[in-house]
Every structure is written in C-alpha cells, then in structure tokens.
Amino acid sequence: MNPDLEVVQIRRGESFKAWAHGYPFHTVRWHFHPEYEIHHVVATTGHYFVGDFIGEFEPGNLVLTGPNLPHNWVSDVPAGASVPLRGRVVQFSQEFIADATAALPELAGCENILELSRRGALFSTATAKLAAPVLAELVEAQGVRRIALFMELIDILSRAADVRTLTSASYLPDPSGFMSAGVNKALAYINANLTEPFSESDLAAIAGRSPSAFSRSFRRHTGMALVQYVNRLRINLACQLLMSEADMPITEICYAAGYNNISNFNRQFLTQKGMSPSRFRALLAENVSAEIAA
Structure with missing residues (x-):
C-alpha cells in the first residue's frame, strides 16, 4: 500500500512546526513527508508502523523519523471513542537544519542522530522522560523561547544512548514511487502547473477518482480544500515575485502567479498576508532603504 503525502504547513514567521493532536485525527494514516518528524506518544497504546517495521507502542514512545520515511501510529481505542491528547509532534525541514548548522557549527553534533532517523530512531524511556516536558512547553511557546526549546530538544536527542533503528538496513523509501499514486499524483501536477488553469475535475481524473472522492481525499491530505491550497501556493509565488522583481507591475505579477482577475488576486x-500587494512591496522597499542607510 502506497503512503499518502502529508503537506506540512510551516507558518510564516516560524522555522518549524510544533503541535499536538488527539485521536482520531486526519493525519493518523500511513503517510510520508519530506520533513524530519519528532513524534511523542502521550496517551493510548497500539501498533506503529515505520517503513518496513511494525511494533507496539505505549505512552512515552518517542521516535524521530527522517525525510520521506512512511509512518503511522494506530491507537487501540473503542469504536466511536476519542482521546483529546494522543501525542505531540515537531516537524522541521532539511533546509532549516542545514541552514541552522551553517550558522551554528555546534549543531553538527546532531548529524549522527539525523542520519539514524532515516531508518526511524526509537529512543529509550529515559530519553523520552527528558524530552517530554520540553515538548509539552514547545508546542505552546512563542518567539525566541521556541528556538531555545527546539535546541534543547535536539541536544537531548543527540546525546541519547541506546537509540534503536527501526527499519531494516535494506529498506529505502521511494518518494518518487509514492508520488505516482492517487492524490499524490494530483499534488505533483499542481506544483508543476501552478500558474495554469485547471479544475477539481481535472485533478480528480489525474488521481483516478470521482470528483467527490477526490475532494474528500484532498482535504484529508492537506487539511484544506483545493481552492484554499492553490491560493496559498499562488500567493506565496506572488510574494517571491514581489521580493525579486522590483520593477514588475503588480498586474503582471497577478497573471504570473496564475490569477486572471486583479480584484480576486x-x-x-x-486574506493571506494581511495587507495589499502594493503595501507588501512598499514595506519591502522601506526595509531595503533602511539597510542602505545603515
């Protein structure tokens, strides 16, 4: 069974995603993503799946999964029952940790545990007990405190003893193969054709599903409707153009980002940035002028 792609949305102004969830939850499924993930179980028991590994978990289970490594935790709870807090999760990109290491060479000390995570790294009960209060505070923290807690968490994991790798040595995740299936194929199409017109029916056909089934699956994958997802990507592209093409008229940026109506753009x-495109550009210009003056 091919895993689903989870689209990890790291918010503007944040370096990584830290959050908690209950059970059932829409991300609780066989899935993968290009980000590293620290996954800590707070409540319930059940089975977990990482690559070709299957094991049993209980509260305190702490695992670091590497990029594109499929995983899932399935709790044993009665049908119809729900758990308000099942686990806490931290997700961060390869680019973030590489840039952080370039700026802070001391972070090179975490390279070993990151390498082990490509096979899934299971930590001891003692390490999980050290990490638990840090994770609990991290999901609620803001500003510089988030960074301090993230560094503390990475330090705990990097210095951990008795780390166990989960997948077999021969297991290699195949994201290109995963992306050839179903909704993942439609997501790849969106990324390759973001500025071109396409409909939900077009994408449903690419995914090999009916429009209604595709709509449900897409929301489960991304946590949002198709229109919201596409608008977010197109506005992000517009921001990139506003930052890199100072002389490009906003009307041209509108069309270059895939919109055919300036009012809608x-x-x-x-809605997404809290300001107009012209205001966004003006603030960028102010920032550049301040740097020149300094």
Whole structure:
C-alpha cells in the first residue's frame, strides 16, 4: 500500500512546526513527508508502523523519523471513542537544519542522530522522560523561547544512548514511487502547473477518482480544500515575485502567479498576508532603504 503525502504547513514567521493532536485525527494514516518528524506518544497504546517495521507502542514512545520515511501510529481505542491528547509532534525541514548548522557549527553534533532517523530512531524511556516536558512547553511557546526549546530538544536527542533503528538496513523509501499514486499524483501536477488553469475535475481524473472522492481525499491530505491550497501556493509565488522583481507591475505579477482577475488576486493576497500587494512591496522597499542607510 502506497503512503499518502502529508503537506506540512510551516507558518510564516516560524522555522518549524510544533503541535499536538488527539485521536482520531486526519493525519493518523500511513503517510510520508519530506520533513524530519519528532513524534511523542502521550496517551493510548497500539501498533506503529515505520517503513518496513511494525511494533507496539505505549505512552512515552518517542521516535524521530527522517525525510520521506512512511509512518503511522494506530491507537487501540473503542469504536466511536476519542482521546483529546494522543501525542505531540515537531516537524522541521532539511533546509532549516542545514541552514541552522551553517550558522551554528555546534549543531553538527546532531548529524549522527539525523542520519539514524532515516531508518526511524526509537529512543529509550529515559530519553523520552527528558524530552517530554520540553515538548509539552514547545508546542505552546512563542518567539525566541521556541528556538531555545527546539535546541534543547535536539541536544537531548543527540546525546541519547541506546537509540534503536527501526527499519531494516535494506529498506529505502521511494518518494518518487509514492508520488505516482492517487492524490499524490494530483499534488505533483499542481506544483508543476501552478500558474495554469485547471479544475477539481481535472485533478480528480489525474488521481483516478470521482470528483467527490477526490475532494474528500484532498482535504484529508492537506487539511484544506483545493481552492484554499492553490491560493496559498499562488500567493506565496506572488510574494517571491514581489521580493525579486522590483520593477514588475503588480498586474503582471497577478497573471504570473496564475490569477486572471486583479480584484480576486488583491482579495486573496489581503486574506493571506494581511495587507495589499502594493503595501507588501512598499514595506519591502522601506526595509531595503533602511539597510542602505545603515
């Protein structure tokens, strides 16, 4: 069975994603993503799946999974029952940790545990007890405190003893193969054709599903409707153009980002960024002027 792609949304102004969830939850499924993930079980018992590994978990289970390594934790709870807090999760990209290491060479000390995570790294009960209060505070923290707690967490994991790798030595995740299936194929199409017109029916056909089934699956994959997902990607592209093409008229940026209506473009930009495209550009210009003056 091919895993689903989980689209990890790291919010603007944050370096990584830290969050908690209950059970059942829409991300609790056989899935993968290009980000590293620290996964800590707070409540319930059950079975967990990492690559070709299957094991039993209980509260305190702490695992670091590497990029594109499929995983899932399935809790044993009665049908119809729910758990308000099942686990806490931290997700961060390869680019983030590489850039952080370039700026802070001391982070090179975490390279070994990151390498082990490509096979799934299971930590001891003692390490999980050290990490638990840090994770609990991290999911609620803001500002510089988030960074301090993240560094503390990475330090705990990097210095851990008795780390066990989970998948077999021969197991290699195949994200290109995963992406050829179902909704993953549609997501790849969106990324390759973001500025071109396409409909939900077009994507459903690519995924080999009915429009209604595709719509449900897409929301489960991304946590949002197709229109919201596409608008977010297109506005992010518009921001990149506003930052890199200072002389490009905003109307041209509107069309280059895949919109064919300037009013809709302005409305979507305001919704997502809290300001108009012209205001966004003006603030960028102020920032550049301040740097020159300094």
